[in-house]
Amino acid sequence: MNPVAPAAPMHESIADTVLCDAERCAGMEPGRSVSAAALYRTGKHGRGTNTQLPIPQNLQLADIDADGFSDFVQFSSNKLFVSKTDFNKTGILHLYANRPIKRVLLGDFSGGGSDQTCTITDDNALACYGVSPDRRELWWWFTQGSFLGDNEDAIVADFDNDGRDDVLVYPRGGGAYRMYSIKGSYFFNPTPSFNAGNLGTAASGLQLRAGDFNGDGRDDLMIINGYRQVIYYVSVWDGTYHTFWWAFSSASGFVGVDDQVTVARIDDNASDDFVLRNKVTGSTRFHRMDYNGGYPPAITYPGLGQISAAGNSQIFWGYMHGSLSEPGAYWRDDAMVYEQGWNGFARADARWDGSQLTYWWTYNQYAPNNHTGWASFSAKPWLLLKCKFSDIATTPQTDQFYRDLMYSALVPYWREVSYGSWDLSGSTVKDGWYTMSITNAAWSQSTVSRWDRVGYCMNAYGGSTAGYVNVIGLVNGEGDAGNHGGRVLATPNSSNSTFLAHETGHTFGWWDHSFDDTTRKNSDWSAPGEYFDYWDIMSAMAVYGFSHPQGVLAGPEMNAPYRTKQSFIPAHRQTRLVPATSYQTWRSNIAALNRPEANGPLMVRIGNDDANYYTIEYRMPSGWDQGIPRATVLVHRVTNGISVLITANGGPERLVGSTSSYPLGGRTFSVTVNAFAGAGYTADVSVTY
Structure with a gap:
């Protein structure tokens, strides 16, 4: 693909x-x-x-x-x-x-x-x-x-030394250990020749950590039990089984009541170590996995360096410092301290200061916050019917074409536009064609409403329509097409993703089309500027589309102000700029509208009047927007809920180096596009307001 x-x-x-x-x-x-x-x-x-x-x-x-x-x-x-x-x-x-x-x-x-x-x-x-x-x-x-139950935990590591990670599963409340692996190209299955060995049966309340503590290339286990002991099990092949052999147990109470236990490579070798951090005080200790009379020895070199000592925190480990040409860079892990008071990370990288191994503070930064605020996951199933006129016997496309039109076009389209929140996968596409009791000519008479034209198809079907958002009626002859009362009507020439996304959008609540700020008219019956936001699906069919792999027109996505009508863009992914007495300048990265993983607001709003404000968004030619000419910043004015794309002052595309001014509330504000990022899907934008 x-x-x-x-x-x-x-x-x-x-x-x-x-x-x-x-x-x-x-x-x-x-x-x-x-x-x-x-x-x-x-x-x-x-x-x-x-x-x-x-x-x-x-x-x-x-x-x-x-x-x-x-x-x-x-x-x-x-x-x-x-x-x-x-x-x-x-x-x-x-x-x-x-x-x-x-x-x-x-x-x-x-x-x-x-x-x-x-x-x-x-x-x-x-x-x-x-x-x-x-x-x-x-x-x-x-x-x-x-294979993982809701009452079970899992730990991922390479326990059988085949270069692939395995999944060790165990019930939280106690029970048998199970292990799963992928040995071919696909699918987890029980790990061949696995035996729990000295692990025995899991007791309730155990903490498990994985690491290659002896440097042999396969991961071992450490377990912290209710006595707060560290129990070390070496993973081995004993000639018959992949199993675990008990190596030692520490003294009771070695792990503190408030200690978080993690695994990392602290010193400059191939063996993993373990870290005890008091989650309340922030005190951190490094230890080597050796018996030492029941007290695994502390690692005093390297020291903590600039690792955050903040209380009310936890520590996690990763590899972030890159392939540096300095001692320690090859093996050592970097620290990410999560400080819960402000929900941010204090990162410290494993470095060499010229004379010794240490940790250098790298940054303090808020943690990603895409874990909340999105519209709830909702089923939005449609019923798609195909109907023949009584005087036309031909069928324009195969049944598979219409199944693909739904499941390979409309379903993923609305999934993307809604940031995953709307699920059309439960839609039904009826195979075969139902014959209506009306000719194409009679059906096309002005006395027959669009509602009734779909109704003829529904009557020919005769089945229940309960449980669906509404009905899409596809007919085998040309004539009227569109939406009436939520019912969607399409003909052979309009059976494409763009048209159906637009019309189902009406049913979903976007009854208004999108506009630009010109006086041109798309049709005799349309309003000035209507259907001229080429970047918005609610201007279809006058939009920037592309040829879908199915061979039909598809795209584009929906603009930012219309997405907010269904709360698709969370409040924390919007920035609101309210003009004050004196002018001020805001500068930040804006995330591409179809790339919510990008860091920055998905929409910037200027103005405090819900009936009259502007929005700024960034669009990139990818996914369902791949038909747009180039990456661009767009500015819309929203008046009483209707979106108008601004083309005045050098628009509609606001490209790098441009500065545009707009009137709002007796004053003006300006938008400057500073740069488009080479990676990360963002635009650097300044707003003076």
């Missing part, structure tokens, strides 16, 4: 071949074709998911884009966002799952050198994805039933 084409529905493969049985489907194996994986340092030792050790705000750290650096992974309902761990939280990609997500498992399950993403949704489906070759999308890998 062309990586810039709109994503296929998640139940369909992005690869050329789909392998399915009764319960599982698979697409393309990820990772191995991603050349960027070669950037990995040999000493990199990734850490997969530990469901006992979540970062607040639904965050995890993993290398999703195969560049060798840890990324932020965050989810909310069915939405998953990935951004870099740099100061700007540069956006990488997003994913909208079919259903709300319960768990996310991250690890190098393919052995390709980067981490894959597996979501467990509320229907207990486990779907796994790998990064696309351009590292801007997650491509579906396979789907199967989940």
Whole structure:
């Protein structure tokens, strides 16, 4: 699939071949074709998911884009966002799952050198994805039933030394350990020849951590029990089983009551160490996994350096400092202290100060906050009927064409426009054609309303329409097409994604079209400026579209002010600028409207009057917007809820280097476009207001 084409529905493969049985489907194996994986340092030792050790705000750290650096992974309902761990939280990609997500498992399950993403949704489906070759999308890998219960925890690591991460599962309340692995190209199955060995049966309340504590290349386990002991189990192949052998137990009380236990490479070697941080006081201790008479020895070199000592905090570890030519850069992990008082990270990188190993403070920055505020996940199913006139026997397209029109076009289109919140996948497309009791000529008479024209198709169908948003009636002859009362009518020539997205948009509540500020008219019956926002679906068919892989017109997306009508853009992703007595200047990055993983507001609003204000948005030619000519900033004026694209003063495209002025409330404000980012999907914009 062309990586810039709109994503296929998640139940369909992005690869050329789909392998399915009764319960599982698979697409393309990820990772191995991603050349960027070669950037990995040999000493990199990734850490997969530990469901006992979540970062607040639904965050995890993993290398999703195969560049060798840890990324932020965050989810909310069915939405998953990935951004870099740099100061700007540069956006990488997003994913909208079919259903709300319960768990996310991250690890190098393919052995390709980067981490894959597996979501467990509320229907207990486990779907796994790998990064696309351009590292801007997650491509579906396979789907199967989940093996992880809601009352169970999981820890991801390479326990059997095959270069692929495994998943060790155990009940929180106690019970048997189970392990799952991918040994072929697809699907988790019970790990061959696994035996819990000295682990025995899990007791209630255990804490598990994974790490290669002896440097042999396979991950071991440490367990903290109710006596606050560290119990070390070495993972081995005993000639018959992949199993765990008990190595030692520390003295009771070695782990403090308020201690958070994490695993990291502290000193400059191939063995993992463990870290005890008091979550209340911020006191942090490094330890080596040695018995030492029941008291694993402290690591005093390197010291804490500039790692944050703030109280009410937790510490997490990743690899962010890059391939530096200095001692320690090859092995050591970097610290991310999450300070809960302000929901931000204090990052400190493992560095060499010229004479010794240490940690240097890198930044303090708010944590990504896409974990909340989005519109709720809602089912929006449609009923699509195909009907013949009594005097026309031909069928314009195959049944598969119309199934694709729904499931490969309308379903993913509204999923993207709504930022994953609206789910049309429960729609029904009736195969076959129903014959109406009316000729094309009689149906076309002005005395027959559009409502009744769809009604003839519904009557020919004769079945129930309950439970659907409404009906799309497709007929096999030309004539009227559009929307009346929420019913959508389409003909062979209007059976495309753009037209149907526009008309279903009316039913969803956007009864107003979009406009520009000119006096030109699209048709004799249209108002001045109506249908001339080429970047907005509610101006269809006068829009910038593209040829969908199905061969029909598709796109564009919806503009920012109209998205806010259905609360698609959360309040925390909008910036409101209210003019005061004196002029002031605001400068920031604006996220591309179809890239919510980007750092910055998705919409900037100027003005405090809900009946009269301006908006600023950034559009990029990708996904459902791939038909627009170029990246551009757009300015709209919203009057009584109607969106008007501003073309005056050099518009409508506001490109880099432009400054435009606009009247508002007896004064003017100006918008300057400073730059478009080369990575991260943002525009640098200044507003003087």
